[in-house]
Amino acid sequence: MKPMLPTLTFEAPKGDDWQYEVKFDGFRAFLKWDDEISLTSRNGKPLLDIFPEIRAFLEDKKEKFAPLLPLVLDGELVDLVNAYKADFGALQIRGRMRSTERIKEKAKNKPCRLMVFDVLTLRGKDMTSLPYEERHRELVNIFEEAGLPLAPDTSDSQLVQLITSEENFQQLWDHVVLNDGEGIVAKHTKSRWEEGKRTDKWFKFKNWKYVNCFITAYEKSNGYFYVSVYKGRELHPLGAVLFGFKPDEKAALAQTIKGNHSGEDDRFIYVNPGICLEVKYLELYEEQMREPHFHQFRFDLKPEECTYEKFAQQQKNIPSGIEITHPDKPIWEETPVQKADFIRYLQEISQHMLPFLRDRLLTVIRYPHGLLGKEAFYQKNCPDYAPDFIRTSLSDGIDYIVCDDLKTLLWLGNQIAIEYHIPFQTISSKGPDEIVFDLDPPSRDHFQLAVQAARMIKEVLDQLELISFIKTSGNKGLQVYIPLPKDRYSYDDTRLFTTFIAQYLVSREPELFTVERMKKNRGGRLYVDYVQHAEGKTIICPFSPRGTKTATVAAPLFWDEVDENLSIESFKVTNMVERINRKGSPFADYFSVKEVQAFDPVLKVLRKK
Missing domain, CATH: 2.40.50.140 (Nucleic acid-binding proteins)
Structure with missing residues (x-):
């Protein structure tokens, strides 16, 4: 099957008979599903052996898809970066892989997604003669019936997602430019799907x-x-x-x-x-x-x-309304990072970092003159000079910034806000939606105490069948995360659990671990800070840079990396993006775990004690 193709243009078509979709940079792909599942490129090459995660996902959804078959969908196979951008380079590397083991590792740690924008066959009926607006309505129905995402979302672990159809070109274009996407496809609402034709009913606009x-x-x-x-x-x-x-x-x-x-x-x-x-x-x-x-x-x-x-x-388009002042200003002492490099880091890491910042009261630590100036200060209140697009939320008399989007993050970056600290709940939630253990050794020289504590906690969590994640603090310790569903637990509930784990560690190794809050009384032991997990307290955001001399990052880890070779210094602003591009994000499934976390049985036992 040959794809229908858009015509390149530099001006948006006029009139109300047009809809707009994000153009993702990937491999054009047709999903055909009757008795068997096939995914083929525009040149007819099979793709499922190279991208087995798509096959596994679809087979897991077989019952949902059964009433829709035979089915043919038109889409783009991508390495999704954010809701408006895909990484074509990473996809090309993946597409050239032939080692079964390497493919399996990538499929697990950095899965690709099929972004669908058209339906050609539904329940065996040819849909290509229907106008675009009708086909897209049917497509939405398909995704609703199958329980699939109705919009691109990197925080959703489902690997088949819908490309939305929008009415406002300029609004969508602003998002594409802001997020460094490839462009937009404009489609006439009455257009039919015509195989192998480059049509003037579809136009593509590229983000040069x-x-x-x-x-x-x-x-x-x-x-x-x-x-x-x-x-x-x-x-x-x-x-x-x-x-x-x-x-x-x-x-x-x-x-x-x-x-x-x-x-x-x-x-x-x-x-x-x-x-x-x-x-x-x-x-x-x-x-x-x-x-x-x-x-x-x-x-x-x-x-x-x-x-x-x-x-x-x-190389990275900076959106209108954001001015990067003094781009060559040095920020860190021992690692050569200029302000332009720092801004680029925030832009590239944003798809992983923003989901954790979104809808949370933000406290930042700013370094107006970089680490060289030594003049750092906490900022909670939004300053008077902040632009109108900055969202705020009032709490306890403080007008906090809420960093919901890339534009806000880049503005904060231009203010040289290096550290991003967030609470354990969102603005709209009534209690914590995560538990975090902060494992704080007395110094970096004692970092292996944090490693030992984290591995002991992991053993307990695995026995309790709780799904956990881990990251470095970016300073001298480690932090273990347990995602929870929203609005189901109170801080009193989570305190039962954090107290239980802290007491377990101290009882097992009293010479290594302590819950003593006074530093002078810890005697070189690691402090298990379970008191810090409370309303109004904050933790460093995953992927946030830290105000250290070497530009370290609060880096999410895979659990098998937590061993005697682990070092805080391995994870920096200068290598974090390359690490994720190579290995994937260890926190990729974090938000999907929330709804399946089996915390109720554990809490039930603790309440009886």
């Missing part, structure tokens, strides 16, 4: 990024212009540009290069840096620009002004 660069070579056989920027004194190649030139521009440029060349071989004509261009592209993949297009000549620039540092700052 722009870079200033210079030409270094011309490829004689195909007319490609190779471009670079300066990285220090060395040339840093960015790829080759072919599209976007007018015929006369392309001819004049080729002639100029031929007349001013610095060298030539069988394939290339080389030229010294001198001709500067502005090029638009989608994203970097393997250090090369994807889909580069010529935008304009930059006769006002010198090649020395086209630097890798400026290019790196332009």
Whole structure:
């Protein structure tokens, strides 16, 4: 089956007969389900052996899908980053895997998702002749009937999700730009699905990024212009540009290069840096620009002004209303992180961090001059100069910031708010929706005490059939999390449990662990802080940077990483995103665990004691 394809355009269509969908960057895929399940690419290649997590998920949903068969869905197989963006580079790497063990590991730790936007066959009936608006209504019904997510959601562990259809182009576009998505597809409400056709009833708008660069070579056989920027004194190649030139521009440029060349071989004509261009592209993949297009000549620039540092700052689109001031300001002492790097970290980690910040009263620790200045302060009240888009919530006379979105997070980042501390409940909940054990050794030199305590707690939790997660504090200890359903338990309930675990640790190893709050009386033992888990108290947010010299992060861990080799220093602002891209997020299933956590039987026993 050949896909129906959208036409590239640069202007939104006018009129009310259009709907808009997020365009995700992935593998176009058809899900066909009759007696057997198949998932094939636009070129007819089978995908389920490389992405077995999709097969396993669908087979688990077999009873829900049975009344809908035979079924054919059109969608995009993606490595979902957030509700508006997918990671094409990570998907390409996954798509090239052939090792069964590596595929199995990725499927478990970093599963991909099938984002569905059309239904072609339903209960054996051909749906392609129906108008788009009717097909999409049927699609919504399918997802409701099967109990599947009605919108893209990284915090939902279900691997088949619906791409929503929106009426407001500008509103959706603002979200796509803010979240660094690929673009939007506009679909005419009366359009039918036409196999293999590039249609003017579907239009695609791409979220281009722009870079200033210079030409270094011309490829004689195909007319490609190779471009670079300066990285220090060395040339840093960015790829080759072919599209976007007018015929006369392309001819004049080729002639100029031929007349001013610095060298030539069988394939290339080389030229010294001198001709500067502005090029638009989608994203970097393997250090090369994807889909580069010529935008304009930059006769006002010198090649020395086209630097890798400026290019790196332009790689992520910063939304309107957010100004990044002093991007080259150094933030950390021993780890070379500038303000622009810090902002980029927040932008890239946001899809993992924001679900924990959302709908919670926020306390930040700000470092106005970075770690070099040593002038840190807690900020709870929202300052008067905060922009209008910042949401706040009043509690106990304090007007707290509520960081619900990326725009707020980036604004806080520009204020050099490095640490993000949150309570154990949301604004709307009546009690805690998680239990956290803060394992605080007397110093970093005693970190292995935290490791030992965490592993002992894990043994108990496993025996009680409680699902737990663990992260570093980013400072000197570890924190064990037990997610709970919303509005089911009080702090008195959770105190029964935290007291029980703390007493268990102390009774097992009284020379190693203590519940003594006075530091001077702890005698070098690890403090099991169960009192901290209470209303009004806070904990460092997962993935939050810390105000340490080495830019460490409150890093979620896989339980098998908690051993004698574990080190706080291994998890930093400079490597956290790469770690998640490589291994997946250890907290990926955190929110889906809440509703299945079997805490009631444990609490029932504790109440009888």
